[in-house]
Structure formats: C-alpha cells, structure tokens
Amino acid sequence: xxxxxxxxxxxxxxxxxxxxxxxxxxxxxxxxxxxxxxxxxxxxxxxxxxxxxxxxxxxxxxxxxxxxxxxxxxxxxxxxxxxxxxxxxxxxxxxxxxxxxxxxxxxxxxxxxxxxxxxxxxxxxxxxxxxxxxxxxxxxxxxxxxxxxxxxxxxxxxxxxxxxxxxxxxxxxxxxxxxxxxxxxxxxxxxxxxxxxxxx
Amino acid sequence: xxxxxxxxxxxxxxxxxxxxxxxxxxxxxxxxxxxxxxxxxxxxxxxxxxxxxxxxxxxxxxxxxxxxxxxxxxxxxxxxxxxxxxxxxxxxxxxxxxxxxxxxxxxxxxxxxxxxxxxxxxxxxxxxxxxxxxxxxxxxxxxxxxxxxxxxxxxxxxxxxxxxxxxxxxxxxxxxxxxxxxxxxxxxxxxxxxxxxxxx
DNA sequence: TGCCGCAGGTGACAGCTGTCATGCGCGAAG
DNA sequence: CTTCGCGCATGACAGCTGTCACCTGCGGCA
Numbered sequence: 473x474x475x476x477x478x479x480x481x482x483x484x485x486x487x488x489x490x491x492x493x494x495x496x497x498x499x500x501x502x503x504x505x506x507x508x509x510x511x512x513x514x515x516x517x518x519x520x521x522x523x524x525x526x527x528x529x530x531x532x533x534x535x536x537x538x539x540x541x542x543x544x545x546x547x548x549x550x551x552x553x554x555x556x557x558x559x560x561x562x563x564x565x566x567x568x569x570x571x572x573x574x575x576x577x578x579x580x581x582x583x584x585x586x587x588x589x590x591x592x593x594x595x596x597x598x599x600x601x602x603x604x605x606x607x608x609x610x611x612x613x614x615x616x617x618x619x620x621x622x623x624x625x626x627x628x629x630x631x632x633x634x635x636x637x638x639x640x641x642x643x644x645x646x647x648x649x650x651x652x653x654x655x656x657x658x659x660x661x662x663x664x665x666x667x668x669x670x671x672x
Numbered sequence: 673x674x675x676x677x678x679x680x681x682x683x684x685x686x687x688x689x690x691x692x693x694x695x696x697x698x699x700x701x702x703x704x705x706x707x708x709x710x711x712x713x714x715x716x717x718x719x720x721x722x723x724x725x726x727x728x729x730x731x732x733x734x735x736x737x738x739x740x741x742x743x744x745x746x747x748x749x750x751x752x753x754x755x756x757x758x759x760x761x762x763x764x765x766x767x768x769x770x771x772x773x774x775x776x777x778x779x780x781x782x783x784x785x786x787x788x789x790x791x792x793x794x795x796x797x798x799x800x801x802x803x804x805x806x807x808x809x810x811x812x813x814x815x816x817x818x819x820x821x822x823x824x825x826x827x828x829x830x831x832x833x834x835x836x837x838x839x840x841x842x843x844x845x846x847x848x849x850x851x852x853x854x855x856x857x858x859x860x861x862x863x864x865x866x867x868x869x870x871x872x
Numbered sequence: 873t874g875c876c877g878c879a880g881g882t883g884a885c886a887g888c889t890g891t892c893a894t895g896c897g898c899g900a901a902g
Numbered sequence: 903c904t905t906c907g908c909g910c911a912t913g914a915c916a917g918c919t920g921t922c923a924c925c926t927g928c929g930g931c932a
Binding site for chain 2: 486487488576
C-alpha cells in the first residue's frame with residue numbers, strides 16, 4: 473500500500489485528486505492539506521511514502537515544502553503537480569530533490585502510474601518540460617528579484633527604497649540591471665518576463 | 673439521467689471532475705472539452721442537460737460560451753466553476769443567464785448536489801459570492817479598460833498612444849481617471865486592482 | 873437657439889524612471 | 903600586497919508619469 477498525502481489549495485481539485493487516486497487499490501490517501509504548512513504537519517503525523525503537492529499555495533509553497541523535507545532528511549518523496557509550465561520552477565524543484573514534476577495540463581490517466589514509478593525509484597518529469605529544464609538559468613540576483621516583486625505590486629522607486637532600506641539610486645540601478653538582463657523595456661515588462669520564467 | 677458536458681482547460685482537473693461526477697448514479701458525462709469552442713461543439717452534438725465550465729480558457733471563455741448559448745436559446749443550462757473570486761465575473765455570468773456559479777475553492781462534496789439543484793430549477797451561487805455580487809459596479813469606461821490592459825503588458829504612454837491612435841495627453845488623461853476611480857497610486861496598481869475585481 | 877455633457881485634446885509642471893559615468897569599501901584571487 | 907570584481911552608492915540628464923486647468927467639437931435636449 474502506497475501512503476499518500478495531497479497538498480493543493482483548490483478544494484475542488486484536492487478532493488478530486490484524492491477521489492481519483494483513492495480508487496486505486498494499491499494507493500491510500502492518508503492526508504489532505506490546503507497549504508505547505510498543513511502538508512508538513514500531515515507528513516509528520518502520517519509518515520507517508522509520498523506527497524503530491526501543488527507549487528503555488530499560501531503559507532509555504534510546494535517548493536519550500538520540498539526543500540524543508542530534504543533538509544529534514546524525510547523519507548517521504550515529493551511529487552510536484554503544477555499548472556505552471558515555467559522552466560525556473562522545474563530547476564528549483566530539482567535542486568530541492570523532488571522525485572517527480574508533472575503538469576496539471578498533462579495527461580491525467582497515468583497519475584497513479586507516475587506515483588508507482590516514483591515509488592519504484594524512478595524520477596518522473598513531464599516530458600514537455602524535461603528538454604527545456606536547463607536551457608536558461610535564472611540570471612537575477614536576490615536584490616533584483618526582490619525589487620521586481622515590489623515593482624509588480626505597484627510600488628515606485630522611493631517606496632521600494634523605503635521598503636528595502638536601500639538608497640533610491642541603488643533601487644534604480646538594480647532595476648536597470650534586471651531590465652537589461654531580461655531584455656525588457658521597463659520594470660513592468662521585466663517583472664512580467666521574470667514571473668513567466670518562474671524566476672520570481 | 674442528467675447528461676453533462678465538462679469544459680475545463682486543465683486536463684488533470686477536467687478528468688478528475690469527470691471521474692468524480694461519473695461516480696454518481698444519476699449523472700452521465702457525455703462530453704469533455706478543453707476550451708469554449710470545443711464545448712460548444714460537444715453541446716451541439718450531445719444536447720446535454722447541463723454544461724459545467726471554467727471561465728478562463730483559451731479560444732472562447734466560459735462567459736462567452738454562456739452568452740452564446742443564451743443567444744442560441746439552447747436548453748443546456750450553464751454552471752460556471754472558477755478559481756477566481758471576482759465580483760465582476762459573477763455579475764457578467766448572471767447577465768449571461770447562467771444557472772450556477774461555484775468556486776474551485778469551495779466545498780467539493782456537493783458538486784453533484786449543485787448539479788441536481790440546478791436541474792431542479794434552482795439557481796446555485798457560491799454563498800461567499802452572493803452577498804458581494806452587486807456591491808460594486810465596474811466604473812471603468814472602455815477606453816480606460818483598454819489602456820489598463822496595455823499598461824499591464826508593460827507599454828508606456830507613447831506606445832499606448834501609438835497602439836490606440838489616441839494622443840499622448842489623452843492616454844494620460846484616461847489613465848489618470850482610471851487611477852482616480854480605482855483609488856490607486858499609479859497605473860500599475862490600478863491595473864492590478866481592476867484585474868482583481870474582474871473588470872479587465 | 874442655447875445650454876449641457878462627453879469624448880478627445882493641449883500645455884505646463886513637479887516628481888519619477890531609465891541610463892550612464894563614476895566612486896568607495898571589501899573580500900577573493902593572484 | 904595588489905588587483906579585480908561585486909555590492910552599494912551618488913549625481914546628472916533626457917524622457918515618462920501623474921496632476922491640473924482649460925479648450926474644442928458634437929450629439930442631446932429643453
């Protein structure tokens with residue numbers, strides 16, 4: 473029996489996945505979580521073989537969860553299931569030592585098959601992503617990433633300087649550098665491009 | 673037997689919903705579609721009692737589908753299932769004559785129940801939305817809406833003037849007005865707020 | 873006819889943005 | 903020890919942004 477915890481913030485999908493996998497005779501759903509923290513608690517309590525997790529969730533993302541489990545040397549394997557076809561996510565997931573990375577857009581039929589293959593020691597990656605995994609490394613520094621996130625939220629430079637403790641000029645320098653690296657015309661386009669690549 | 677077509681662009685969720693509803697003895701899934709156009713074709717062919725549809729899909733949204741079916745005086749009832757808790761969407765859905773509006777974040781247990789209630793002639797709306805449906809009308813003019821969409825994409829004022837055929841000053845006037853209406857500090861924040869309300 | 877409202881436009885101005893040159897301190901590499 | 907790169911900063915400047923006052927033409931409408 474493969475014991476599985478599911479972490480996904482959309483109730484409907486979470487329950488649907490649980491039903492779907494619960495129909496398999498060799499899989500048992502031992503926990504449901506609506507965010508990373510709940511998932512971590514459930515994993516502590518249930519010691520499952522595998523956790524199926526979304527990335528974008530409130531209160532700890534799936535990537536942070538994977539990283540935490542790796543640091544704790546948990547025996548629970550991690551399979552990421554995400555909407556977002558962003559190379560940066562796959563890269564970070566791999567660095568966090570996940571065992572699988574599949575897309576919500578992908579074929580659903582062999583979700584159970586993917587779970588079984590992972591338990592057999594295989595590493596399962598959505599084929600449409602595998603090829604593009606390493607084709608572009610994240611060029612952003614931490615400071616640039618942070619400022620792009622603030623720009624996305626609508627702050628202007630003085631507000632960002634206030635929020636980060638940097639000088640206004642430095643804020644502009646970082647943004648300038650990020651704009652250059654991303655080939656954008658301004659901070660808004662830069663933020664959009666970075667977000668789309670999974671670098672924010 | 674209630675005949676249902678499901679329209680949802682995420683394969684995983686689409687198949688999971690189909691499995692979930694297919695388990696009910698009085699519901700039969702007669703079609704699956706990955707976008708609004710496919711859904712429309714499936715409805716033509718199958719003449720189902722009800723279509724369960726997402727809003728944000730490529731190649732015709734769920735709202736456009738609902739509107740089309742209303743104009744065609746189709747007997748198929750429409751139930752919207754969406755991630756997005758945006759009052760503007762509910763308003764537009766109601767104007768398109770949908771029979772139900774439920775959230776992916778809502779309780780999944782009674783999805784089948786909602787389907788049955790709709791078939792019994794009830795109008796089913798996610799309770800967390802019902803109260804807020806009419807509390808704020810879209811204050812934006814078409815010109816403002818259009819410019820906010822361009823702002824969101826990272827264009828600056830001269831580029832927007834170019835794209836719309838308006839004078840630069842006029843572009844700034846419209847944005848100024850939109851910023852005022854939305855209580856934002858700049859065009860970026862204005863675009864974010866409008867998007868969040870479902871007005872873009 | 874005269875007045876209003878409205879879409880679209882102009883001009884001015886303070887402040888923000890993107891770009892560039894330049895500087896300083898500090899830790900790593902030679 | 904010196905040099906280099908890097909993080910952080912400054913100053914200057916053209917161009918964009920947000921705000922405001924005001925103008926024009928046009929379709930209603932009393």
